[in-house]
Amino acid sequence: MADSSPLKLAKELLAILDRDEARLQRIDNFIRGKHDDPYMPPQADDEYKLLAKRAVSNWMPLLIGTPAQALYVDGFRPGQPSEGLPKASSSTSSAWKHWQRSRLDARQAAVYRGALGFGHSFVLTEKTKKGVISKGLSAKKTAALYEDPANDDEPYAALTVTAWPKGEAPGKARMFDARYEYAVTFKSLSDLDSVRVAKGKLHGSTECPVTRFAAQVDLEGRTVGVVEPMIPLQNRINQTIFDLLVAQTYTSHEVRYATGMAPPLLMEWVDENGNVTTDPELAVDSRPKLGPDGNPMPAPINHNARRFLFAEDPDVKFGSLPAGPITPLIESVDMSIRHLAAISQTPPHHLLGQIANLSAEALLAAETALSRKITEFQSLFGESWERVFRIAAEMEGDTEGFDDYSGEVQWRDMESRSLAQAADALGKLKEQLGIPARGLWKRVPGVTQTEYEDWEELAEEEDSVAQLATALTRATPSADQAPAPPGSEVVAA
Template sequence: MAETPLQMTERLYGKLQRRRPNAEKWSRAYEGDRPLLFVSPEFSTQTGGLFDEFSDNWCAVVPDATVERLMPLGFRLEDGSIDKDAGKAWRRSECDVEIGLALLEALITGRSYALVWNNSSGVEITFQHASGAIVEYVPGRRRLRKAGLMTWKDHDTEFATLFTPTMVYRWQRPTREGGRWTGRTAGLSRGEPSHIPNPLGVVPLVELPNRSRLHGKPRSEIATVLPLQDAVNTLWAHLMTASDGLALPARAVLGMDRPVREILDPETGEVVGEEDLPLDKFRSDRLLWLEKQGAQIAEFSAANLDNYLRVIAVAVEHIAAQTRTPPSYLAGKLVNVSPDGFAASEAGLIAKVSEMHRHFGSALREVMRLEALAQGEARRAESLALGSVVWRDPQFRSDAQYSDALVKLKSIGVPDEALWERIPGVTPDEIERWKTMRTDAAGAILGGNVAELFGPKPGSSEDDDQADDDASEEPFVGAA
């Protein structure tokens, strides 16, 4: 029996609900919101909630170091030319800003989503969080989307939109317990039905997965960091606890009774007992009288906190190795590192980001293909599907290094346009402007403006007039 649209909506919504706790877990870890783990019950009892707000957060450093090198600059068609229309649509939807947020969420939670839709103001591209969207694929077809669901809440009403290749089903329900999905009523006053045909003919919701496998779910970049992150937090808690009580040498009085004071009866004034004196006063005043013969002071050495720091340093090194994050991001310092050594330290991150260019690039090509379809340009959509994404160079170099590399490439005949594309942050629009400026400069030389650039041509009338003026001038007579 075929599944109804409402049944599909409820099934995908249930699947999305099961995913949400995991997405929230990674999001909280990125924010540094982690409980203190790997500690004994006795330690927890002793410290209480002292370290609840503390986190030496490496879970943010790893995805941040990656996403800052994931910057798409433009889209190429099948013939290798830049698609200017795609670039305009990209900026019109402010994707040049939003894509950084979408890719960061994909690195944190394992996936994010892009929606392409043609509304009253034109084609719009928006990005969705993993907790509010889900895509289902045709069994056995990892890239062919069967359906997509988007959900959101507004006050006491929850909304859902189910996308299929043929129809778009729009639902709503009250957020109270047991509320059932019904057709959306928000647009009925404007004559809009609850469910409408899908003009694109494909599911317009595209998944941006991170590190997908042939058999397995997309993976968060924080997955390998989190166990070591918890261990580092625990080590810091132990270190700070030790520094509070054991960082200074401890002194003890040997061979002397504990200081006491007498307890007097308030009515008779007679001694009825004694009690120990609190030692806080002695500690604060740093004074003590030894009145018993044979009493002496003993000193115990302070705890060596370097052991904690060495273990923490090793844990951070493991984070760097497992996530291919350069030590410069984690250690925070560089001392006498040569350019070649620095480049070698970033080789792992560059390789990882270059691999992500392929996977995220495939999803972004599909997004722009849908944008072209929404514009009614099927031929451009097909060309975009076979094209590529122009990414910023993921390797950071100094201006001198870039200049030296470009000069060497120029010497072997690499065209100017190809060299310009290698300059970090240069967009296809800027390259087009440079080409126009170069053409205008060449036209000024070849278009009859030689006189303005190099002076009058020999034998011209302007040259003759200048010669007459020179002859009329009185010759210079030097000193005798």
Template sequence: MVVAASTSAVALARQLLAILRRDGDRLRRIDDYLHGRHADPYMPPQADDEYRLLARRAVSNWMPLLVGTPAQALYIDGHRAGSGTDTSTEPDSATPEWEHWQRSRLDARQAAVYRGALTYGHAFTVTERNRTGTIVTKGLSALKTSALYEDPAHDDTPYAALTVTTWPKDDQPGVARLWDAKREYAVSFLSLDDEKSIRVQGGSVHGASECPVTRFAAYVDLEGRTLGVIEPMIALQDRINQTVFDLLLAQSYGSTKVRTVTGMAPPVQRNPETGEPVLDEQGNPIPLRINHNSRRFLFAEDPDVRFGSLDETPLQGFIESIDMSIRHLSALAQVPPHHLLGQIANLSAEALQAAETALSRKIAEFRTSFGESWERVFRLAAELAGNVSSAEDYRGEVVWRDMESRSLAQAADALGKLREQLGIPERGLWRRVPGVTQTELEDWEQMREDDDSVAQLAGALTRATPEAAAPIEKAVA
């Protein structure tokens, strides 16, 4: 059965908006925990304002650190075209892919895509022509974007995607953009729950042979479900908040000694004229407030009066419990304990490297997943630009910056051994230098070519006129 384009687009819009409705509560809960809006710790039903103030202060938000630690190690510094393309001999910054990267200002904007994928489990980008005709790629939030896949576990190309640009407000309908394999449509809706209010306007051809939206997923299982780094840690975060809350309660109400006295009645208010005790509404004498502090002494004339004290509540157990929970968080999230606890004293370089092994493996997994997504983005941009060879380049790859913490001396020693013992060319090791950028690599390349040209000229002059070559070599030097 052949379905009209408009009807098919409406059906796609309904499915995609239904996905946003289904996942909305879960994603908003993750967003709340990222921004410190956590569930309140347990407290008695009759808790007063003081209790609730302590509950608010008990929130210790570790979630941004779980997202930021791997995200700060994800930085693309170049693109290497696959062999067989027309640009295989050009420097990385001269390839069409890298030019598209720079036009889209993804040097800075790539971090938002990684953080979104790590937070919610997935994020999206769309590659398209802007109003000026320039092909750009920009990120799309998982809170506003959904996509449909025939096989969500294995397909990297959705057959439809939708992103909300304006949510409904008052009487104004929401607005969204819908893409399928050939066209882009404008969608309006009154609410995610009202399927009958969905309207789709006639679409325009977007220019690509497939849906221009690309998914960036942190973890994907064989059911096609995505998972970020925050959702599995929510229960542990709540446990930390509860322990901190209990610590604050003990610190506020039980961390000081309590002085006690028995066998002595407190002084009461008396009528200055009659000397009779002043009674409250229940007929009980109203006691006087005793101004007692560390500078005052209590004494009694009656020998039966006994003074004593109640010991303070020890806080060390709460502190150790918080420390244990943070270590559990470190193990489950694969973040080194010294990143969370700040304890790096007396750790050798080998110990630090061993502690970060799990984090390095985790980052390597993210680089593999995100790298494949960026390669699809580059192929989409090349297709929109009419570059056939780059659009079919499935052997190209992105170049990730080496973000491991090691000294320049250690790197130089290791690179020297790789060259001498394994025979790896010098230029093949340049990218391994810590902190080197693509611009510096191109400068080194140009300097090497200039030095080679001067050396060839000096060698030719030496062979032709050995007597006159010496002054020329000195002048060149």
């Protein structure tokens, strides 16, 4: 950071996008099904090329979607002040209003899918006319600079492209540092001399408002998603399926043959002048039709199961060649898919569709690796969301919320179990371990932040009514405690 001028930062960030463009585009191609072609002979015809296109079996969206569909934030619980007393529910409501205003219930999935696919994605928090909102940014259009990319959550500068160069129109981008936002223009990612940076304006935070969501970060600061390590396996599967299609097309059927018999020739009509004609009335003779090589062309034979082959020459022999086996190729495809499942920590039955005769214990064991991977993603993405909530709180003027490093996001419980099973388990936790019932509300399957806050309000109303009824009961004497009427005497036994 010897030279941290806005122009220098903009050039460095655009250079990062230029450096990573080819790698990220290759990952994007594999996600969209644009894979490397399988090996084909140099003189491959159109039929081979068609089989190569049909051999693409894209597993990448499934590798991304399986963990992404288990990642849903349902609430945010702020930390506690130094006195140890819980915060008021208004803090939670304020943070959750920002979430709902940003429509992140639906848009959070795109952030996770981008991070799982490319290795990282970003979220920008900014002030708008509707209030403070957060939105996802693609890794293909966004870059960030860190002093320590392996350990820092806060970048000291970030840039996102809003419009790519088109013709004479320059590209446009937005750059952020710890205080200001800058408008950047450029002619191309590689032409750094064309970069121009406008005067900055305050964005409302004391930190860069761009937050990175990384699926995996090593100590070198490199991010890796679930797609890039699987590209060699995906190519292997495509090659095996291509070989299967070739074998299925050319060798999986019996080939019938006839020996000692010349095939019938394709004939054409000629007129009295020897010219080819299509009018039968003008035809006076016929002759074999010659091909481009000058040789007679054989007539096509229309043969099917209802037609009978015969020959007048007794030396003609008919026979058939057996079909080639394709079972080894099918087994090879299954083996490659199992390798893909093992390396990507995806349950095999998610990829192979084989779920028959599996007990509950076997299914649980098969899902263990996936559950651990999802837990890791929740830890990584949860820290990023907590920074987003802190930045949003500062932009809204909530200094206490900005200094809250103890807040936690609440992830939806995606385990497959019925509500009755969950209720039974939660009831045992309350009765046998003495956990307060309110502390278990968050663990009810499917409960949202809004429902949780509604329950708290209803519980407070019920507590108020119960306290009022208790106070009235204590203030009202019962019949056996009523005072004796005036003039009455008490007779001792």
